[in-house]
Amino acid sequence: xxxxxxxxxxxxxxxxxxxxxxxxxxxxxxxxxxxxxxxxxxxxxxxxxxxxxxxxxxxxxxxxxxxxxxxxxxxxxxxxxxxxxxxxxxxxxxxxxxxxxxxxxxxxxxxxxxxxxxxxxxxxxxxxxxxxxxxxxxxxxxxxxxxxxxxxxxxxxxxxxxxxxxxxxxxxxxxxxxxxxxxxxxxxxxxxxxxxxxxxxxxxxxxxxxxxxxxxxxxxxxxxxxxxxxxxxxxxxxxxxxxxxxxxxxxxxxxxxxxxxxxxxxxxxxxxxxxxxxxxxxxxxxxxxxxxxxxxxxxxxxxxxxxxxxxxxxxxxxxxxxxxxxxxxxxxxxxxxxxxxxxxxxxxxxxxxxxxxxxxxxxxxxxxxxxxxxxxxxxxxxxxxxxxxxxxxxxxxxxxxxxxxxxxxxxxxxxxxxxxxxxxxxxxxxxxxxxxxxxxxxxxxxxxxxxxxxxxxxxxxxxxxxxxxxxxxxxxxxxxxxxxxxxxxxxxxxxxxxxxxxxxxxxxxxxxxxxxxxxxxxxxxxxxxxxxxxxxxxxxxxxxxxxxxxxxxxxxxxxxxxxxxxxxxxxxxxxxxxxxxxxxxxxxxxxxxxxxxxxxxxxxxxxxxxxxxxxxxxxxxxxxxxxxxxxxxxxxxxxxxxxxxxxxxxxxxxxxxxxxxx
Amino acid sequence: xxxxxxxxxxxxxxxxxxxxxxxxxxxxxxxxxxxxxxxxxxxxxxxxxxxxxxxxxxxxxxxxxxxxxxxxxxxxxxxxxxxxxxxxxxxxxxxxxxxxxxxxxxxxxxxxxxxxxxxxxxxxxxxxxxxxxxxxxxxxxxxxxxxxxxxxxxxxxxxxxxxxxxxxxxxxxxxxxxxxxxxxxxxxxxxxxxxxxxxxxxxxxxxxxxxxxxxxxxxxxxxxxxxxxxxxxxxxxxxxxxxxxxxxxxxxxxxxxxxxxxxxxxxxxxxxxxxxxxxxxxxxxxxxxxxxxxxxxxxxxxxxx
Numbered sequence: 016x017x018x019x020x021x022x023x024x025x026x027x028x029x030x031x032x033x034x035x036x037x038x039x040x041x042x043x044x045x046x047x048x049x050x051x052x053x054x055x056x057x058x059x060x061x062x063x064x065x066x067x068x069x070x071x072x073x074x075x076x077x078x079x080x081x082x083x084x085x086x087x088x089x090x091x092x093x094x095x096x097x098x099x100x101x102x103x104x105x106x107x108x109x110x111x112x113x114x115x116x117x118x119x120x121x122x123x124x125x126x127x128x129x130x131x132x133x134x135x136x137x138x139x140x141x142x143x144x145x146x147x148x149x150x151x152x153x154x155x156x157x158x159x160x161x162x163x164x165x166x167x168x169x170x171x172x173x174x175x176x177x178x179x180x181x182x183x184x185x186x187x188x189x190x191x192x193x194x195x196x197x198x199x200x201x202x203x204x205x206x207x208x209x210x211x212x213x214x215x216x217x218x219x220x221x222x223x224x225x226x227x228x229x230x231x232x233x234x235x236x237x238x239x240x241x242x243x244x245x246x247x248x249x250x251x252x253x254x255x256x257x258x259x260x261x262x263x264x265x266x267x268x269x270x271x272x273x274x275x276x277x278x279x280x281x282x283x284x285x286x287x288x289x290x291x292x293x294x295x296x297x298x299x300x301x302x303x304x305x306x307x308x309x310x311x312x313x314x315x316x317x318x319x320x321x322x323x324x325x326x327x328x329x330x331x332x333x334x335x336x337x338x339x340x341x342x343x344x345x346x347x348x349x350x351x352x353x354x355x356x357x358x359x360x361x362x363x364x365x366x367x368x369x370x371x372x373x374x375x376x377x378x379x380x381x382x383x384x385x386x387x388x389x390x391x392x393x394x395x396x397x398x399x400x401x402x403x404x405x406x407x408x409x410x411x412x413x414x415x416x417x418x419x420x421x422x423x424x425x426x427x428x429x430x431x432x433x434x435x436x437x438x439x440x441x442x443x444x445x446x447x448x449x450x451x452x453x454x455x456x457x458x459x460x461x462x463x464x465x466x467x468x469x470x471x472x473x474x475x476x477x478x479x480x481x482x483x484x485x486x487x488x489x490x491x492x493x494x495x496x497x498x499x500x501x502x503x504x505x506x507x508x509x510x511x512x513x514x515x516x517x518x519x520x521x522x523x524x525x526x527x528x529x530x531x532x533x534x535x536x537x538x539x540x541x542x543x544x545x546x547x548x549x550x551x552x553x554x555x556x557x558x559x560x561x562x563x564x565x566x567x568x569x570x571x572x573x574x575x576x577x578x579x580x581x582x583x584x585x586x587x588x589x590x591x592x593x594x595x596x597x598x599x600x601x602x603x604x605x606x607x608x609x610x611x612x613x614x615x616x617x618x619x620x621x622x623x624x625x626x627x628x629x630x631x632x633x634x635x636x637x638x639x640x641x642x643x644x645x646x647x648x649x650x651x652x653x654x655x656x657x658x659x660x661x662x663x664x665x666x667x668x669x670x671x672x673x674x675x676x677x
Numbered sequence: 678x679x680x681x682x683x684x685x686x687x688x689x690x691x692x693x694x695x696x697x698x699x700x701x702x703x704x705x706x707x708x709x710x711x712x713x714x715x716x717x718x719x720x721x722x723x724x725x726x727x728x729x730x731x732x733x734x735x736x737x738x739x740x741x742x743x744x745x746x747x748x749x750x751x752x753x754x755x756x757x758x759x760x761x762x763x764x765x766x767x768x769x770x771x772x773x774x775x776x777x778x779x780x781x782x783x784x785x786x787x788x789x790x791x792x793x794x795x796x797x798x799x800x801x802x803x804x805x806x807x808x809x810x811x812x813x814x815x816x817x818x819x820x821x822x823x824x825x826x827x828x829x830x831x832x833x834x835x836x837x838x839x840x841x842x843x844x845x846x847x848x849x850x851x852x853x854x855x856x857x858x859x860x861x862x863x864x865x866x867x868x869x870x871x872x873x874x875x876x877x878x879x880x881x882x883x884x885x886x887x888x889x890x891x892x893x894x895x896x897x898x899x900x901x902x903x904x905x906x907x908x909x910x911x912x913x914x915x916x917x918x919x920x921x922x923x924x925x926x927x928x929x930x931x932x933x934x935x936x937x938x939x940x941x942x943x944x945x946x947x948x949x950x951x952x953x954x955x956x957x958x959x960x961x962x963x964x965x966x967x968x969x970x971x972x973x974x975x976x977x978x979x980x981x982x
Contacts, residue, residue: 388797389739389797391741391743391795392739392741395741395742398741402743402791406784406787409783409787410780410783411780411783411784411787412777412780412781412784417777417780420776420780421774421776421777424776424833425833428824428827428828428833431824431828431975431979432827432828432829432831433831437979437980440828440979440980441975441976441979441980443828443979444821444824444825444828444972444975444976444979447820447821447824448817448820448821448824448968448971448972451779451816451817451820451821452813452817454780454783454816455783455812455813455816455817456813458783458786458787458809458812459809459810459812459813462787462790462791462794462805462809463806463809465791465794466790466791466794466795466802466805467794469741470741470743470791470794470795470797471739471794471795471796471797471802472739472797532772532774532834533772533774533777534771534772538757538777541757542750542753542754542757545752545753545756545757546746546749546750546753549749549752549753549898550746550749553745553749553894553895553898556894557733557734560732560733560734560893561733562733562734562735562736562745563733563734563735563736564735564736564737564738565735565736565737565738566737566738567737567738567739567796567797567798567890568737568796568798568800568889568890569798575797575798577797579799580797580798580799580802581794581799581802581803581806585802585806586802586805586806586809587806588806589806589807589809589810589957590806590809590810590813592958593810593813593814593961
């Protein structure tokens, strides 16, 4: 009798493996509803597996002999950490299943849906396998399936040139990431002689080489600065449910590997990793949200905000690793718990926001803020759910984002108050200030997105004629929103699970339950009752004196046009100017007319922002690679002599290497 | 015990509902006197708010439900915050946490800005955009300044870190924290030198531009929430200042807090009478002083301990 978790996992795999076959054979793709249901069922069984593992002991599973990877078996390991991430995958992909059917309807004329319905379950399955993999080879194969299936999904709308471009950028990023990852695994194998993660115990200088390679490879996938460039390219191009999965879950698999290898199993133990993650996490957080603030495309805003959230999570992980080396047990536990909690939270609210952006895209055919406006009246439920998601991601209480940010603050405060060295305590203070800055920047960012897209008057006809999203799409968002609100109130429950996860890291620390003393349910009740009471009183007063509707105040100069509203660029202008050094922000004002100063006839204002990283580093790099490619292509000119020479040269090289290493 | 806590709750609620208006009256009154004018009576804000509450609302037809809900949420949030901070010198009825309070105030900011954007008026949007920009400079300063006290007390519970006795906290640290809080809080509250609440040219303003579309009861709630915010934050600054002195009996502490809150009002009126409004671009450098003061306070606490 196999354990219950195996049954659940087997069922999930079955559901998600049947789907590609069905999709391939059903060329007319008539059963999209059934396929969505299969995705949902898979997610449900995966959640079942996660729950059984969370409340039982760890399980291992090695596939029998015909399934073998040369030097290592296909092996899986199900422990609590893996279960936590399985739950993240399930909770984010389950609701998306309700969304898929209606959303993909409009894509069917533009692309071959069989590819989509094959790649999607493969992506889900491979994410689960990445989390479960017990050795490096299994991990790498699952990782590759994940990268390639997500590439196919990004390229769904491939008739569009910009989508092709984005998909190529993404493919390039995954190739670079996998190369580093493979290098790191090979190096670690050379040092330890084993592929199994649990047998890796490298410490000191020996850990640095493979560890840094792995961090780079995982950082590319996680969207860590400075490797975050693929996110704002790929997320807008992909269909929204796919962006939700990629941003909400897929980047988390890279974070999983970081947590697993650098924090939990201590495969690579060196304090430098903690500092590197802290610094890069801090830069990612600030950089991501600053660039989110000036984007015009809703999904690009969300993509950059993912960079920010990944940064916050990395701060938690990096803080925990450094605190562990410096013997601040309380901060280890708080940092790890904050990171793991934020991973779950971000999967929920970022999926919610991406699905909301997808609804807007579907109903208005644009994601450009400058062409939206006034959607709140036309799509009231989407608007409400988007507000909730935005509030959650900004960490507003009593929603779930607050709990994770609070834990991060507590960890920083712990370091600031009880750090073992003065430098460490100063770091704690800096982390507090930085988290506060990131919080208030993200508030500005989401206020802007909401205000320009959903409020005011529609700026184009498309926005004016928008209709509410379908019920299935709203249901998906509603489930995720309920998750955000519920998790915000059920923090003690989440903490009790997290406690069991992080206790091995810091056995002597004060339990999380006694750290978290905030009475959130009471606060929520108090807020709801006060708000409700005053609202009822306002309504009864409004019945006596009806609320009169009138035009928006226009200073008596005649009707306002939608163009006179604030634009997305002008809302961000004061902030962009404050941080102009980061953006290379510039305003070009040009005034034309006979008497320019007093009677201008034409005024043009153009703002320009540039991303230093792209223009100064990546573009030259890509150009260089391109040129190298041109040069290498000459070898593939069809000349048989050249091919023979290449083969002979390779043979000689291999022989030489073999001879020298022997 | 139960009775005492209910009494404390009522005590705080009564003060949260009356003192803000009195403070507004004191500011108006002393400002007039500084300008050699008679000025309105001290209790004028009570009549003003009563008048607004008795009036009907006119709202823009562009607005969504957010517009009418936002002031209600603001005031609910502000009342909750007022019950969490021991701003009256005696312990607060609800346990308060520094970060919870900051984020609750962020809720108020969020809904206020959304309401301002709701009517599609460029004035409201300008106000919201400026409010966001000022917060970006001011809020980290507030957090950092208070974090110095929290790091000293090893706890983010407000009542706990305000109760750590005198002498243990360095006087210099307290003064730096008070200076940082004063600068950042006056900016957050949209008072001089960041914003001039007396002019009525919406183009240049923050607070007035934010509430341009509100009217009647809606406006009353909005103004009330802003007044509570000011009083509670002044009370918090007063409490930090009182930490420099040896502990008092609850009655003395209460009277001193009350006196300091009103004195802060007079000081604000004085500032608004003698200062000119800063150019918009200079505001970040003004607030960087607050941030620097907060960071120095932290460094003293952290490097000493």
